[in-house]
Amino acid sequence: METIHTIQSKLADFKVDKAAHVEDAPTLEIDKTPLQLPPNTDLAKFRQFMIKVFATCGQENAYVVNSKEEHLKDGWYLEQSKTYDMHHLFSERTSFVASAVVCPCDVPQVQAIVRLANEFKIPIWPISIGRNIGYGGAAPRVTGSVVVDMGKNMNKVLNVDLDAASCLLEPGVTYTDLYNYLVEHKLEDKLWIDVPDLGGGSVLGNCLDRGVGYTPYGDHFMMHCGMEIVLPNGELVRTGMGAMPDPTRPGYDPSKPPHEQPGNDSWQLFNYGFGPYLDGIFTQSGLGIVTKLGMWLMPNPGGFEAYMVSFEKESDLEAAIEVIRPLRLQNLLPNVPTMRSIIMDAACLASRKELVSHQGRLTEEDYLKIGKKFDLGRWNFYGAVYGPDAIREVNLKVIKDAFLTIPGARFRLKEDLKEPSILHIRHNTLQGIPTYDELKWLDWIDNGVHLFFAPIARVSGEQAMKQFNISKAIVEEAGLDFIGTFTVGMREMHHIVSILFNSKDDSQRSRALNAIRKLIDICAANGWGEYRTHLALMDQIAGTYNFNNNSLMRLNESIKNAVDPNGIMAPGKSGIWPSCYDKEKWVLN
Structure with missing residues (x-):
């Protein structure tokens, strides 16, 4: 790199x-x-x-x-x-x-x-x-x-329903594609999309991997509605209301091939339909190929303001998370906010060698110097408020007053900071405008590539601090820099640790892999499980979800063998091996 x-x-x-x-x-x-x-x-x-x-x-x-x-x-x-x-x-x-x-x-x-x-x-x-x-x-x-x-040729926005604030997409539609579609059709002032950090990923693919974004619609799987799927035997199904033909729809013709038949008018409106709800088994699995996906879009809320709160000390994380929890539960923090480490932010603005003259572990002096250069705290929280002026003004005051109870905390709006700043980047992300700026943190080191480590925990200051201390110690023990962010859901937080290493340094690569394997085991011992992982780690992480002698895995394997008896579709995905594979020979530990 x-x-x-x-x-x-x-x-x-x-x-x-x-x-x-x-x-x-x-x-x-x-x-x-x-x-x-x-x-x-x-x-x-x-x-x-x-x-x-x-x-x-x-x-x-x-x-x-x-x-x-x-x-x-x-x-x-x-x-x-x-x-x-x-x-x-x-x-x-x-x-x-x-x-x-x-x-x-x-x-x-x-x-x-x-x-x-x-x-x-x-x-x-x-x-x-x-x-x-x-x-x-x-x-x-x-x-x-x-x-x-699936994305090279099947990349169309099939429908955008302004009244229902929904869309129907093929697998190759990126966040940037969908945003550009709204702009081209003069809909961007009426409907917003939710985007992750980078705009080049597939909307469908991110949803099926249960990824997140940062507006109030940030839980992407929660905001999907209806799927069309090719099963491992080649049969085509539609889930939810899509399973019901709708003779009232324009173009309805039962003699057409199934994939050409218009969807039910409520396909992108009501997720569940009738009977067992199956959509979840097609996420992070090898049980089907999703060819169409419905997603809900966010109506323009009538106003928006992004802000950041910076914290002076590493130990402020605990108090800050305790402030966040009630605000998030009460929906006073309406979007999916993030608490980012100083290096996560600094790496988007400069490389390590531009900021630090030595190799080895970053010192307290290094952190202070970087914070001063970019006007950053040791932790930096990014959120947004939505709605008309009067609503935003009240919400901002409540949020600001709550965070400023922490000594040394600083609350800033976009106009308070000079460009370039991370808040200027997040100002776009938090209103659903795709960017590529955060790709630059890969260049914190030469030839930078990375692994994501992503454990889940309750929104607790004590647990956040414990997770951070464990993660930082193991990453630094491997001779790498800690780069992480806490992404806060309604009642849980994803701790996304970016284990960055030099792709041309075999020693760093090995140390990065050993570090994440150690983190998986230590976090499992604390009851923290990962929600998503690299191919090489799927077996190990699947093995940590082992309640009642691995009963969940046995259920997953039973479904896999019933639906895909030849084991042809994504064998080994999420650690689920079909019976036609000798699992002991394929598992990576």
Whole structure:
């Protein structure tokens, strides 16, 4: 990964459009040999499979991963690899490598690919776009799997309903795409989207991984409504109200193929429909490929103001979280706010070598110098208020008064700070405007790549301080800098620790992996479980959710084996292995 100056120039030069998240397939010949074959598949069988894939999708929409130089390039966020984890954890680059990539153009092609996978018993790994950076990107858990790139060709905003404040999307629609659609259709002053830190990810993909954003609509799975899914046998289903045909809809014709039939008028309005609610089993799982997703959009609240609160001391975290909890429960903090460590913020503004002249652990003097340079505290809280002027004014006063009970706390609005500042960036994020600015923290060190460690805990000052102290000690013990943020939900907080290391330093890579493995075990001993993780850690984390002799895993495996008896769809996802795999041989611990 390049230094910060190169990233800045790339961001300035890069045109964010449809070409930004597709990868032009080279000319293909059927005699190419993949770097890694699928398990239990010889070359002849693989080529027979690929002949049928080419016939289904066209040679321009599939390619064999046969060249390290061409296909195992690290790339960067907006030109990401579709074939392996570009933030790879193993120096030999032979793990989590795809045998081929196929890019279907429509739902029938997705169904055909799934049926071919069953016919040849070849595992497939569906992705939306592949920008799940820090969690494995586009890489498959089972080396040699065929990556199904849903986002290259299936990237349409299918519908935006202004009255219902909802939309229906295909997998390749990014946050930037959806925002641009609203702008192009002059809807951005009526409807807002919710965005994560970076705008280039798939709206559908982030929701299915249960990711978060930062407006009042920040719980993305909570804000979804209705799915269309290709099951592991190739059958198409719609969940919720989508399961009910609606003869009143324009274009209704029962003779049309199922994927072309208009959805029920309430499909994006009421999540549950009738009977068991199934949407959750298609998140973080290998039980289906979601081809359409409904999402709720946020009506323009009539006003908005972002703010930040800075805290002088590391130990202020405990008191600050205690202030946050009642405000969040009472919805006086209406959005998903964040409490960010000083280096998380500083790394977006400068590299380590620009700020610190020595190698090794950061000192108290270093932190004070960085804080003074960028007008930051040791912890920096970012939130927003929404609504007309009178409502915002009252809410801001309540919030400000509560935080200023902590000695040394400083409350600022955007106009109080000079640019560049993190509050100026969050001012956009907190009102649903996608940005790429926070990509720059990867350049805190040269060739920066990262792992995310993401445990869950109650909103408690004591628990926050304990989690922070444990995480910082283990990260620093590995010779790395602590970079973290607490993202506060209604009753819990995600502690997102960014374990940043030099991709060209095998020692740092190994230390980063050892550190996160140690963190998983220590946090499990404290009752803190991760909500999301990297491919290499899925088995370990799944093993910590082991109540009643792993009864949840047995249930997940039973569902997997019933729905996907050939084990072709994302085997090993979230640590769930189909019975046709020898689990003991595949588990990574």
